[in-house]
Structure formats: C-alpha cells, structure tokens
Amino acid sequence: GAGVSQSPSNKVTEKGKDVELRCDPISGHTALYWYRQSLGQGLEFLIYFQGNSAPDKSGLPSDRFSAERTGGSVSTLTIQRTQQEDSAVYLCASSLLDLTNTGELFFGEGSRLTVL
Amino acid sequence: GQNIDQPTEMTATEGAIVQINCTYQTSGFNGLFWYQQHAGEAPTFLSYNVLDGLEEKGRFSSFLSRSKGYSYLLLKELQMKDSASYLCAVTNDYKLSFGAGTTVTVRA
DSSP states (O other): OOSOEEEOSEEEEOTTOOEEEEEEOOTTOOEEEEEEEOTTOOEEEEEEEETTEEEEOTTOOSTTEEEEEOTTSOEEEEEOSOOGGGOEEEEEEEESSOGGGTOOOEEOOOEEEEEO | OEEEEOOSEEEEETTOOEEEEEEEEESOOSEEEEEEEOTTSOOEEEEEEOSSEEEEETTEEEEEETTTTEEEEEEOSOOGGGOEEEEEEEEETTEEEEOOOEEEEEEO
16 A cells, blocks of 8 residues: 555453554565554554564563564554553554665554553 | 653744754664654654764754764744654664654744
C-alpha cells in the first residue's frame, strides 16, 4: 500500500482479555518497529524486526506481550491478559534502509487500545 | 541508557520564530531525527542530522552539535498548521529513541 496501515484503529477491551494489533508495512520495507505512546509520554520502543526475525525484543514490557512477522511483511502484536496500564496508542513503523544509512521511519496512524 | 530532554510546551505567535532545543545523553549515536506529530495522527519526518551544523529545509531548520549532545529545530514564519508536537529522536544502530516531545501552540 501507499503507507503503513494499522488495524484496528481503536480497540476497547475488558481487563484480562487478549488483543491482537496488526501492522501492514510499506511494500519492500525490511525493517519494522513497534512503539507505544501513552498520554503525554514519548514513544517507547517495543520491538524491532529485520525481515521475519526480531533481533531486539528488549522493549516488550512483560511476557504478556509478543509479536511476530510473517513473509517479511505483516506483523501482529499480541497482548495477553490485558491490564489497564496497557492502555496506549501502539504505533508501527517501517523503513526501507537501516537507520544507520539515514533510513527514514514511516509511521502508521496507530491502534488506540483502551483497557477497561 | 538513553536520556533525551526537550521542553514540554512552547507557545508562539503566528509569523514568529520558535526554537525547540533537545539535549541527549545516549550510549551510542548515529544521527538525530526531528518528527512532527499532529494530535491523533502519525509522526512524520522533518529532518535528519548526522554531522555537526545546520540543515535548512524551507521554513524548518535543524542544528546538531555532537560534542555538546545538543540539537535544535527552528521553525520560521510560524503558521497555525504548525501547532503540533515535535519529537527529537536519536539513532543508535537500528534503534530510534525518542524524547517526550514538545507541544507547540501557535496563536493568532
């Protein structure tokens, strides 16, 4: 597609439920990132994919969070047993080049998660 | 670790100039990005500095001093549409670490 696409744009769930957030990056972009943005906070790095592999998962807050990427394209971020502190906007971004080569990150519009 | 500081809020008048400062202390450094984010929208790329000095792009300019761990974004001839959050971000290898952002409000 023309840009990074994320779905759902809004998700309201009850505490304890599982949620899946989807990211469809720009075609051909090998690098994919997930960030989390809480109200009034900066973007918090969650995970980085290069192709289908995730060399850096260090930002995932707990083992309730997991992510996968298939076919070097679509990625899914899964949050199990959601808690109220998981409420945030989850942003996905993709890049054609490695950032050390001035690769620019292109962001999706995010998935706003509200846990009641 | 990564420590990236920028002011929380700034207010300026339409047509004026505003300078947003960013200081950083990071474990590694490849370059510094500035992004613009309007409320409820995705961040969009403004500038990238890897070498010391000033990069100018239309009404926006970005400056970097690596020895001082300092950057600024200069917005000239402010327009109402420039009201947004401006995010300073530092790259280290593949990772982009963000500051909390500066909310700029442009008043008529």
